[in-house]
Amino acid sequence: MSNNTWSRHHILSLADFTTDEYDTVLQTAASFQEVLSRRTKKVPTLQGQVVANLFFESSTRTRSSFELAAKRLSADTLNFASGTSSMTKGETILDTAKTYLAMGTDIMVIRHREAGVPHAIAQEMDRLGVRVSVLNAGDGQHEHPSQGLLDLFTICSLLDPDLPRVELLKEKKIAIVGDILHSRVARSNIWSLTASGADVHLAAPPTLLPKLFADYCCENTPGKVFLHWELEPALQDADFVMTLRLQKERMTAHLLPSLREYHQMFGMTHSRLQLCHPNVKLLHPGPVNRGVEISSELMDDPEFSLIQAQVSSGVAVRMALLYLIGSGKA
Amino acid sequence: MSNNTWSRHHILSLADFTTDEYDTVLQTAASFQEVLSRRTKKVPTLQGQVVANLFFESSTRTRSSFELAAKRLSADTLNFASGTSSMTKGETILDTAKTYLAMGTDIMVIRHREAGVPHAIAQEMDRLGVRVSVLNAGDGQHEHPSQGLLDLFTICSLLDPDLPRVELLKEKKIAIVGDILHSRVARSNIWSLTASGADVHLAAPPTLLPKLFADYCCENTPGKVFLHWELEPALQDADFVMTLRLQKERMTAHLLPSLREYHQMFGMTHSRLQLCHPNVKLLHPGPVNRGVEISSELMDDPEFSLIQAQVSSGVAVRMALLYLIGSGKA
Amino acid sequence: MSNNTWSRHHILSLADFTTDEYDTVLQTAASFQEVLSRRTKKVPTLQGQVVANLFFESSTRTRSSFELAAKRLSADTLNFASGTSSMTKGETILDTAKTYLAMGTDIMVIRHREAGVPHAIAQEMDRLGVRVSVLNAGDGQHEHPSQGLLDLFTICSLLDPDLPRVELLKEKKIAIVGDILHSRVARSNIWSLTASGADVHLAAPPTLLPKLFADYCCENTPGKVFLHWELEPALQDADFVMTLRLQKERMTAHLLPSLREYHQMFGMTHSRLQLCHPNVKLLHPGPVNRGVEISSELMDDPEFSLIQAQVSSGVAVRMALLYLIGSGKA
Numbered sequence: 006m007s008n009n010t011w012s013r014h015h016i017l018s019l020a021d022f023t024t025d026e027y028d029t030v031l032q033t034a035a036s037f038q039e040v041l042s043r044r045t046k047k048v049p050t051l052q053g054q055v056v057a058n059l060f061f062e063s064s065t066r067t068r069s070s071f072e073l074a075a076k077r078l079s080a081d082t083l084n085f086a087s088g089t090s091s092m093t094k095g096e097t098i099l100d101t102a103k104t105y106l107a108m109g110t111d112i113m114v115i116r117h118r119e120a121g122v123p124h125a126i127a128q129e130m131d132r133l134g135v136r137v138s139v140l141n142a143g144d145g146q147h148e149h150p151s152q153g154l155l156d157l158f159t160i161c162s163l164l165d166p167d168l169p170r171v172e173l174l175k176e177k178k179i180a181i182v183g184d185i186l187h188s189r190v191a192r193s194n195i196w197s198l199t200a201s202g203a204d205v206h207l208a209a210p211p212t213l214l215p216k217l218f219a220d221y222c223c224e225n226t227p228g229k230v231f232l233h234w235e236l237e238p239a240l241q242d243a244d245f246v247m248t249l250r251l252q253k254e255r256m257t258a259h260l261l262p263s264l265r266e267y268h269q270m271f272g273m274t275h276s277r278l279q280l281c282h283p284n285v286k287l288l289h290p291g292p293v294n295r296g297v298e299i300s301s302e303l304m305d306d307p308e309f310s311l312i313q314a315q316v317s318s319g320v321a322v323r324m325a326l327l328y329l330i331g332s333g334k335a
Numbered sequence: 336m337s338n339n340t341w342s343r344h345h346i347l348s349l350a351d352f353t354t355d356e357y358d359t360v361l362q363t364a365a366s367f368q369e370v371l372s373r374r375t376k377k378v379p380t381l382q383g384q385v386v387a388n389l390f391f392e393s394s395t396r397t398r399s400s401f402e403l404a405a406k407r408l409s410a411d412t413l414n415f416a417s418g419t420s421s422m423t424k425g426e427t428i429l430d431t432a433k434t435y436l437a438m439g440t441d442i443m444v445i446r447h448r449e450a451g452v453p454h455a456i457a458q459e460m461d462r463l464g465v466r467v468s469v470l471n472a473g474d475g476q477h478e479h480p481s482q483g484l485l486d487l488f489t490i491c492s493l494l495d496p497d498l499p500r501v502e503l504l505k506e507k508k509i510a511i512v513g514d515i516l517h518s519r520v521a522r523s524n525i526w527s528l529t530a531s532g533a534d535v536h537l538a539a540p541p542t543l544l545p546k547l548f549a550d551y552c553c554e555n556t557p558g559k560v561f562l563h564w565e566l567e568p569a570l571q572d573a574d575f576v577m578t579l580r581l582q583k584e585r586m587t588a589h590l591l592p593s594l595r596e597y598h599q600m601f602g603m604t605h606s607r608l609q610l611c612h613p614n615v616k617l618l619h620p621g622p623v624n625r626g627v628e629i630s631s632e633l634m635d636d637p638e639f640s641l642i643q644a645q646v647s648s649g650v651a652v653r654m655a656l657l658y659l660i661g662s663g664k665a
Numbered sequence: 666m667s668n669n670t671w672s673r674h675h676i677l678s679l680a681d682f683t684t685d686e687y688d689t690v691l692q693t694a695a696s697f698q699e700v701l702s703r704r705t706k707k708v709p710t711l712q713g714q715v716v717a718n719l720f721f722e723s724s725t726r727t728r729s730s731f732e733l734a735a736k737r738l739s740a741d742t743l744n745f746a747s748g749t750s751s752m753t754k755g756e757t758i759l760d761t762a763k764t765y766l767a768m769g770t771d772i773m774v775i776r777h778r779e780a781g782v783p784h785a786i787a788q789e790m791d792r793l794g795v796r797v798s799v800l801n802a803g804d805g806q807h808e809h810p811s812q813g814l815l816d817l818f819t820i821c822s823l824l825d826p827d828l829p830r831v832e833l834l835k836e837k838k839i840a841i842v843g844d845i846l847h848s849r850v851a852r853s854n855i856w857s858l859t860a861s862g863a864d865v866h867l868a869a870p871p872t873l874l875p876k877l878f879a880d881y882c883c884e885n886t887p888g889k890v891f892l893h894w895e896l897e898p899a900l901q902d903a904d905f906v907m908t909l910r911l912q913k914e915r916m917t918a919h920l921l922p923s924l925r926e927y928h929q930m931f932g933m934t935h936s937r938l939q940l941c942h943p944n945v946k947l948l949h950p951g952p953v954n955r956g957v958e959i960s961s962e963l964m965d966d967p968e969f970s971l972i973q974a975q976v977s978s979g980v981a982v983r984m985a986l987l988y989l990i991g992s993g994k995a
Contacts, residue, residue: 041439043383044383044384045382045383045384046383046385046439047382047383047411065415066434069413069415069435069438070438072413073385073413073438073439076411077411291426291430291434292426292430292431293426293430295427295430313433313436313437314437315437316434316437316438317437317438317439319438320438320439
C-alpha cells in the first residue's frame, strides 16, 4: 500500500484523473479488500483523525459505506444530516463546512443536490490554507467519483483479482443504460472507462440522452463514447452492462412513459443478455427498482449480477480514498 | 464465559429454546454484568466485527441498548433507520439486508412492524451460504426474544445473583397483565417462563385476551398458561407481575374503554400488590404510561419495581447474545 | 492536567463558579488544545465510560462538539434525539434519564427547551445516590455553561495562549449585543465575565433588554453590568464584542422590527468597530445570520472575527469538562 506517488489532496471529479492514479486506487483498494477478508477487519491507519460525513442530501447507503470505511481505518466519524441541522437556521454551506473544520475535521465527505458544492468547499479550504481534504460523495447531476471508482474496481478485480489495473479494460465494450441525462454516476463512469481504453455505449430514450453526450469526453481518451436511442445496438457483444437507477420523478416531468413501458424498452432481462458477450456481467449503483431497470429474476442471478460485489468494493475503494488523501497529513 | 456448547446461529424466537440455552444465556449475561460493574466497562471480544442495527420500526430505547452492548464488546456499529433510508426508494427489505451484508456486516439486529421479517432475512442469509447472524429485536406482534431473555435474567438474578438459572423459576407464579393480544413481549415471555417451569397467569379484558391463548404453549412445557378476564385471580399469591405497555391506538380501535377505566380495572397499585406474595416484584418493558399500567407511586417504589433492573439487564443480556452468536465466527 | 482540587460533580450553571474553578477549566482546556494540535488527537482518559447526549432540543453543532470531545477522550457515545424517541410515547423526562442511567451512562449531556430540566435530572440522580454526572448543554433561556466557558477560554487564550486565566480580564470592557432577554448564552457569559472582573455592557432594543438585567449579577462580583438601549455607548472602547444569534421567531412576536432595521441599528460592521478599542475582537456563538447580527464582510475578516476560534475552543473546553467531572469516577 505505497502512496509515495499520490499527490491529489481532494477527490472531486474523475475528469482529470491519470491512469497512474486509477491504478494506485485499484491496487490500494485490493490491499484493503484483503484486510476485509480477515476476522478483524480493521487497521489503525487513521487513528485520531476525524472524518465528517456532511450529507446535505440524504443517502443511508453511501453514508454507511463511507462511515464503515472510516471506522475500519480507526478514524472517528461525525455525521451531519441536513434537516436536523443549522442549515435551516440561515447559515451558508461554507459556514457549516468551516464549523466542522474548526472542530478539527481532517476529511470532509460531502454530498449535495447542487453540482459544484464540494468544489466550492475545497476551494475555500485551500484559500484558508488548511490541510483538510474534501471528498465528493455526489454533487447534483455532476459527478460521483467514489461510485465511478468502485465500479472500475469491481470490473477490474473480476478480470484480474490479484492485480486489478486499467489496462485490463482496453477494447472492452461497456454499455451504460438508463437516465444518462440526470446521472452523476454515468458522468463519473464515462470519464474512468474511456480513460481506461474501454468503449462506452450509452443507451436511453432521446429525452434522457441528448446528443451533446457524444462530445462528453476529451478527444484524447483511448476509449470512445457512442450514443444509442435503442437498447439493442448498445448490448451487442457488450462485456459489461451498467444500468442506472430511474428516478420516478422523471415521469412526472414527462421525460418518460410508464415504468412498464420503460422496462419493455430498456429493462435488462435474461433474454436481452443473450445479445451480449457470453461472459457479460451486470452492474447497478443501487438501490434497484426491481422489475424496472432489471427484471427481478436477473437481479438475483449470481451468474450475471455484480450488484453485491459493487457494494463490497465500495467499502474497500472508500478505505483506499480516505487512506490516500488522509495518510499524507502527518 | 465458555460457549463451547452454543450452536444457534440466529436468535429469532424463544419457541424452540432449550433449558440449556436459557442457562447459557443467563450465565453469560451474569459474567457481562460483572464487567459492567468495573470502571472500564469494555471487552475486546468483537473487535473488528460490524453490528448493524436495522430498525425498520423506530425504537430509541432498544436501539441504544443494542448499540451500547455492541460497543462494549468493541464492535463497530452501523445504524439504519427507516424513513431516512432507501426503503422509500423502492428497494425490498431483503435487498437492504443484502446491501448491509455486502458491506461486511457480521450481525444484523432487526426490528420490523411485520411479523416474520427477521426470519425471512435469516433464511435468505442461510440460502446464500453466508455467516452473518440475525437477531430479532421485535417483529410485529410476534416475538421480542431479547426482551424475554432480559426479563428472565432480571428475575433469575434476583433469585440467585451468583448463579442465575431457569430451575429457580420452578412452581413460581407469574402474572402477565395488559394487552396480551398485541404484545410480542408477552409471547416471548410465555415461551421462556413456561419452559422454565413457572406457571403463567394472563390477565386482560376479553377483547385483549382471546381464548386461543390457553393453547399458546406446547403441551410438554413444565409450566402452564392460565387465562383470567379479571385481574384479582391472576395476582393471588403471584411471585412476579409483568405489566405490558398499553398502545393508545388500541382505544381508537374500540378494544378498550378509557385509560382511566383501564387503570381502575387492570392498573397496578400498592393496594393491589397486597393480593400477591409478600416478596412480589413488578416488571414492565418500558416506556411506562404513568398512571395507566402502573400508578406513579408504585412505579417509583424501589421495594417493588424491577423496571430499572430490566434496563440494566438489557445491556448485559444483549452483550451475551452478540457474544454467543458472534464469537463463533473465527 | 491536575484535577486534584476539582470537586464539582455536575455542571449546570456558572452562577456559583469560583475563580479557581474557572482557572482550572481554562488550564485543562489549554492542555487539551495542545493534544488537538497533534496528529493523533486522542487520549485514553475516559475509555470504557459512556457519554449520553440527551438532546430534547435539536442542535447539530453543539451535539457534534460534545460527541467529538467525548470520542477524543475515548469514551463511548450514545445519541438520543427527541422526536425519534419514546418521549412521544408518554414517558417523562426523568424516566428517560433513568433509562439511560440504568443502561450504564456515566455522563449525561442534556439540552432542553425548558429552563431547569438538567437541574431536575441532576437532583434526581443525587437523590438516587448514583455517580452519574449531568452537564447542561443549554436549558431554555436559562444557561449554557459550556458556551460561556468556551467564550471565556477563547478570550483568555487570545490574551495569553500559554496561561489563560481569568485575571487577564480585569477591567476589560466587553459588549454583549442582541437578544439578551431570550439568550442563555448571554446569561452564562454575564456570570463568567463579571466574576472575572470584566465590565459587561449589554446593548439591545428595550423590548429585548428589560431593566431587571441591571441587577442580574450578584453585588460582590468584581465586574459590573451596564445597560444600553443603543449600540454606540456599549461599543465605545470595548475590548471584545459578543453578538448574539437573533431568533427569527422574535419578529412574529412583534419584539423586533424587520431584520434590515435590526441590522441598521444593532448589526456589527467594520465602521462600527471603529468605536471600539483598536485591538477589538468579535465573537458569536453561531450559527450567524449573515447580514443581520454581523455584516458578511466583517464575519469573514480574520483580523477581527474569533468565530472559528470559538468553535475550536468548544471541543477543547468540552473535553476539559468531561475530563474534570468524569475522571473522578474511579
